[in-house]
Amino acid sequence: MLNLAILIAAAAAAATPAPQQKSVCDGPQYHQLDFWIGEWNVFQAGDNTKVGTSRIESVMDGCGIGEHFEAPDAPGGAYSGTSYSGYDRKDGKWHQMYIDTNGNVTGFAGDLDGSDLVMDAPANGAITRMVYRRLTDGSVEQIGTVSANFGRKWAPRYDYIYRKK
Helix, strand or coil: HHHHHHHHHHHHHCCCCCCCCCCCCCCCHHCCCCHHCEEEEEECCCCEEEEEEEEEECCCCCCEEEEEEEECCCCCCEEEEEEEEEEEECCCCEHHHHHHHHEEEEEEEEEEEEEEEEEEEEEEEEEEEEEECCCCCCCCCEEEEEEEECCCCCCEEEEEEEEEC
């Protein structure tokens, strides 16, 4: 009878969930881009042409955001890109590495500017800028610009609206 009581107690202890451990990335600064998480259809702003789809997810126990972008009907042929973004506690900035099927690897860094997350990638004398903006209807705007003169003048590259599927 004692053995049965021990077995029942052991089974009950094993069935009790362990207390949830707090992630080292629980602070609000790590979640400034969480509004982008979801399954999206991506459209060109202005003319509302669908350019692709994107799946954005929380990764690394909430310490980062992973993006998987697909544009099967892109003008130059099927295109895919993947990025990982995260807030770095060491320098207090957001960082993103973007890799695409054209062989491009781009490293961005930046921070909040008001409610926009703005990240720059300097390369070859130019600066590429990405802005993530949460819109009031729940969609997200991603704006890409480039400057060849150290940020004095910016030229548009793209302006996308992410709408939930």
